Amino acid sequence: IQMTQSPSSLSASVGDSVTISCRASLSIDTYLNWYQQKPGKAPRLLIYGASNLQSGVPSRFGGSGSGTDFTLTISSLQPEDFATYYCQQSYSSSFTFGPGTKVD
Amino acid sequence: QVQLQESGPGLVKPSQTLSLTCSVSGGSISSGSYFWSWIWQPAGKGLEWIGRIYSSGATNYNPSLKSRVTISIDTSKNQFSLRLSSVTAADTAVFYCARGPGYCSGPDCYGYYGMDVWGQGTTVSVSS
Numbered sequence: 001i002q003m004t005q006s007p008s009s010l011s012a013s014v015g016d017s018v019t020i021s022c023r024a025s026l027s028i029d030t031y032l033n034w035y036q037q038k039p040g041k042a043p044r045l046l047i048y049g050a051s052n053l054q055s056g057v058p059s060r061f062g063g064s065g066s067g068t069d070f071t072l073t074i075s076s077l078q079p080e081d082f083a084t085y086y087c088q089q090s091y092s093s094s095f096t097f098g099p100g101t102k103v104d
Numbered sequence: 105q106v107q108l109q110e111s112g113p114g115l116v117k118p119s120q121t122l123s124l125t126c127s128v129s130g131g132s133i134s135s136g137s138y139f140w141s142w143i144w145q146p147a148g149k150g151l152e153w154i155g156r157i158y159s160s161g162a163t164n165y166n167p168s169l170k171s172r173v174t175i176s177i178d179t180s181k182n183q184f185s186l187r188l189s190s191v192t193a194a195d196t197a198v199f200y201c202a203r204g205p206g207y208c209s210g211p212d213c214y215g216y217y218g219m220d221v222w223g224q225g226t227t228v229s230v231s232s
Contacts, residue, residue, distance in 0.1 A: 031216050033217065033218030033219075035151075035218075037151075041224075042200055042202075042222035042223065042224055042225050043143075043151065043200070043219075043222060044222070045218045045219060045220045048217040048218040048220075049216070049217055049218075052217075054218075054220060086150065086151055088151075088153075088218065090204075090215060090216050090217065090218060091216075093164045093213070094153070094164060094165070094166055094167060095141075095153040095156075095166075096153065097150060097151040097152065097153060098150075099150050100150045100151075
């Protein structure tokens with residue numbers, strides 16, 4: 001299953017609402033996860049099952065979608081949110097990640 | 105709180121086998137409620153999933169790497185390992201181990217909800 005993300009990068013300011021899209025090459029139901037990665041750090045799970053907020057993740061992060069089209073929304077961008085975001089499908093027994101979206 | 109820590113050589117010669125270990129602390133790797141995964145990230149590039157193993161020993165691999173990859177588990181040491189054979193410079197990357205919720209029912213294994221605990225990553229360079 002191939003994953004694509006758009007845009008590949010975006011520029012935003014503190015307080016902005018940000019939306020990142022992820023598309024799967026075939027239907028993955030809601031088996032879609034989102035990660036945040038900062039330079040030199042391991043990825044951090046933000047959203048699992050398309051819309052479920054991982055414990056400890058601020059509520060300004062939200063996920064939606066099903067089938068092939070998914071969205072990650074950051075409602076009010078904070079300074080610590082500048083990072084690269086990856087989607088990942090867990091429908092197949094062979095996971096795949098999207099190419100990432102850099103928010104700067 | 106579960107923590108994962110990767111370890112292994114930072115430099116491997118071309119054509120040799122890369123071997124890494126992920127040590128699990130704060131929880132048992134024998135729990136039937138998780139899978140244990142390896143992910144890599146070449147410098148400046150995105151994440152790529154390598155494979156996963158369950159406490160039962162069941163494995164799933166990335167098809168593009170399957171011929172070169174072996175993931176194993178040692179419950180007595182509470183760790184799991186990665187072996188990647190016939191390495192080339194293209195295998196230079198940061199390697200992460202991670203845990204995710206999952207289970208096996210008979211021969212079928214599942215892991216639908218992402219990877220919630222990650223190691224800090226270890227850099228491996230392939231060079232002569």
